[in-house]
Amino acid sequence: VTSPDPIASLVAGVLERRPRAVARAISAVEDGGEPQREVVRRIYDRTGRARVVGITGPPGAGKSTLVDRLARLFRSRGETVGILAVDPTSPFTGGALLGDRIRMQALYTDPGVFIRSMATRGAMGGLAPATRDAADVLDAAGFDWVLIETVGVGQDEVDVVRSADTVVLVTLPGLGDDIQAIKAGIMEIADVFVINKADREGVERTARELKLAMELDEAGRGWVPPILKTVASIGRGVEEVAEAVTRHRAHLEASGELAERRRAQLRLRVETILQRRVLSAADRRLGLEREVERAAAQRLDPYTVADAVFAGVTNLGKQAEVLP
Amino acid sequence: VTSPDPIASLVAGVLERRPRAVARAISAVEDGGEPQREVVRRIYDRTGRARVVGITGPPGAGKSTLVDRLARLFRSRGETVGILAVDPTSPFTGGALLGDRIRMQALYTDPGVFIRSMATRGAMGGLAPATRDAADVLDAAGFDWVLIETVGVGQDEVDVVRSADTVVLVTLPGLGDDIQAIKAGIMEIADVFVINKADREGVERTARELKLAMELDEAGRGWVPPILKTVASIGRGVEEVAEAVTRHRAHLEASGELAERRRAQLRLRVETILQRRVLSAADRRLGLEREVERAAAQRLDPYTVADAVFAGVTNLGKQAEVLP
Numbered sequence: 001v002t003s004p005d006p007i008a009s010l011v012a013g014v015l016e017r018r019p020r021a022v023a024r025a026i027s028a029v030e031d032g033g034e035p036q037r038e039v040v041r042r043i044y045d046r047t048g049r050a051r052v053v054g055i056t057g058p059p060g061a062g063k064s065t066l067v068d069r070l071a072r073l074f075r076s077r078g079e080t081v082g083i084l085a086v087d088p089t090s091p092f093t094g095g096a097l098l099g100d101r102i103r104m105q106a107l108y109t110d111p112g113v114f115i116r117s118m119a120t121r122g123a124m125g126g127l128a129p130a131t132r133d134a135a136d137v138l139d140a141a142g143f144d145w146v147l148i149e150t151v152g153v154g155q156d157e158v159d160v161v162r163s164a165d166t167v168v169l170v171t172l173p174g175l176g177d178d179i180q181a182i183k184a185g186i187m188e189i190a191d192v193f194v195i196n197k198a199d200r201e202g203v204e205r206t207a208r209e210l211k212l213a214m215e216l217d218e219a220g221r222g223w224v225p226p227i228l229k230t231v232a233s234i235g236r237g238v239e240e241v242a243e244a245v246t247r248h249r250a251h252l253e254a255s256g257e258l259a260e261r262r263r264a265q266l267r268l269r270v271e272t273i274l275q276r277r278v279l280s281a282a283d284r285r286l287g288l289e290r291e292v293e294r295a296a297a298q299r300l301d302p303y304t305v306a307d308a309v310f311a312g313v314t315n316l317g318k319q320a321e322v323l324p
Numbered sequence: 325v326t327s328p329d330p331i332a333s334l335v336a337g338v339l340e341r342r343p344r345a346v347a348r349a350i351s352a353v354e355d356g357g358e359p360q361r362e363v364v365r366r367i368y369d370r371t372g373r374a375r376v377v378g379i380t381g382p383p384g385a386g387k388s389t390l391v392d393r394l395a396r397l398f399r400s401r402g403e404t405v406g407i408l409a410v411d412p413t414s415p416f417t418g419g420a421l422l423g424d425r426i427r428m429q430a431l432y433t434d435p436g437v438f439i440r441s442m443a444t445r446g447a448m449g450g451l452a453p454a455t456r457d458a459a460d461v462l463d464a465a466g467f468d469w470v471l472i473e474t475v476g477v478g479q480d481e482v483d484v485v486r487s488a489d490t491v492v493l494v495t496l497p498g499l500g501d502d503i504q505a506i507k508a509g510i511m512e513i514a515d516v517f518v519i520n521k522a523d524r525e526g527v528e529r530t531a532r533e534l535k536l537a538m539e540l541d542e543a544g545r546g547w548v549p550p551i552l553k554t555v556a557s558i559g560r561g562v563e564e565v566a567e568a569v570t571r572h573r574a575h576l577e578a579s580g581e582l583a584e585r586r587r588a589q590l591r592l593r594v595e596t597i598l599q600r601r602v603l604s605a606a607d608r609r610l611g612l613e614r615e616v617e618r619a620a621a622q623r624l625d626p627y628t629v630a631d632a633v634f635a636g637v638t639n640l641g642k643q644a645e646v647l648p
């Protein structure tokens with residue numbers, strides 16, 4: 001028998017932390033459209049309790065290993081952990097990361113851990129919005145920790161980690177300028193720096209470089225991001241990472257910054273939804289493609305076209321073509 | 325004496341390819357707002373003639389050197405060249421790239437070459453829109469070639485190179501999986517592959533890997549992207565790159581794909597302007613920040629907030645607060 005309100009039974013399952021319901025709710029937010037909105041609407045007042053941590057850094061830095069070690073540590077304390085492994089670069093690494101994760105999931109027969117891969121191709125409404133909504137699902141399901149792991153590249157990624165209360169940037173000894181450049185944009189929003197594989201040469205130099213870059217960027221922020229050294233593969237330094245994340249959370253609460261960050265997160269989410277909404281309204285109400293074809297044929301400039309389309313979208317009564 | 329219509333005299337200067345007018349028009353599109361729109365509106369019917377080439381790839385691949393060599397080659401044929409060096413990763417490389425460019429500019433006392441750096445911090449309306457508009461300025465100024473050079477990382481970059489008719493991806497021998505991952509998203513839109521520093525070891529292997537990746541992605545595209553080997557520092561292979569770009573342009577014209585790409589470019593530009601417009605309307609008409617604060621205090625979910633804001637934006641007559 002199917003429920004008369006499938007979303008209601010899905011949400012009920014999420015709130016009881018039933019793994020299949022959690023998985024299906026995340027699929028719903030990936031699929032986009034009305035189910036995505038409805039799931040979030042109905043669980044939202046049950047969110048806000050989980051500690052949401054973004055773990056980012058270049059490929060090969062050992063993020064997955066660190067996440068795995070952190071999860072085991074939290075479990076050993078009786079805390080529950082939801083993990084979102086975000087992989088926007090599917091053509092090359094998608095399969096590999098997903099494969100890693102499937103192997104990793106197999107390690108956990110533990111219902112206190114939930115692991116999910118998120119990929120661009122699965123997220124119809126955009127990767128960052130789907131990831132934020134999935135974090136809400138895990139939060140509403142009562143997981144104490146939500147760990148969002150993502151490769152630190154580009155704007156999509158920055159948007160993803162902005163969903164986190166605490167951002168951990170994982171790097172390696174001896175990464176040159178090339179990789180530093182890639183991390184720009186992430187650097188500014190990192191709350192904790194981790195130099196993983198710290199048994200390798202160059203760790204002190206990398207620490208100095210990070211410290212220098214930080215001093216340039218982070219003056220007067222009230223929280224001085226610690227620079228930690230780990231060898232995640234053997235568990236070294238992992239407790240210190242957990243401790244730094246916990247300290248950062250306490251700082252956010254004590255300083256009032258937690259409320260401020262969450263307001264900024266809400267604004268970012270609202271803005272993203274608005275941006276998608278205006279495009280879908282332009283498509284649905286006006287047929288954006290047809291308007292663009294007419295504009296291209298007439299060699300109209302993009303600002304004139306956008307003005308006409310925006311006027312058409314905001315003028316609900318009028319369904320006619322907007323361009324001459 | 326100042327003109328009664330400063331934009332008109334600016335546009336007149338652009339159309340005569342006066343370097344100061346070109347520079348000021350690009351500053352205007354970077355500054356955003358009404359001057360950005362007005363400049364583009366007034367020059368747009370003079371655009372569409374330049375061959376616009378995007379040159380992208382990881383830091384250190386030698387893009388600047390290749391661009392420099394291409395510019396000299398085109399000049400030796402009597403063709404004029406505008407160069408936009410796009411640098412979204414300002415905290416780490418911004419200064420360096422800009423410094424390189426200033427040194428490079430000094431090499432050219434030649435009025436047939438115009439070089440401009442574009443950085444995120446300068447572009448109030450977003451880097452990709454400003455770069456597209458700057459390319460229009462150079463196009464309207466009558467430059468035969470517009471070369472847009474950009475580091476191949478992330479969505480911003482992909483948006484930038486989508487402004488080009490032809491995309492050249494510059495890579496290096498022996499780049500591992502890490503860099504391959506970064507290029508995902510760019511890979512699919514490359515029309516010409518260049519392996520620079522081809523005197524280094526590993527060039528054949530990199531060529532094979534590119535070929536393989538291409539065969540997976542590019543089946544049935546009508547144009548098979550050539551894989552070229554260059555040593556740009558000594559000019560080797562640069563003529564072949566110019567020839568491939570010219571062949572690609574001929575293919576675009578013969579196949580009708582040029583019109584199709586330009587329609588897609590127009591659509592992307594219109595969408596970007598619409599997305600900015602809805603946010604500025606939400607800010608101006610409703611005070612988005614205040615609405616978000618109220619929503620956060622009430623713990624409203626982002627979809628409900630976005631619905632209310634979108635309704636407020638599209639309901640021009642109503643200026644009241646949109647949330648209870």
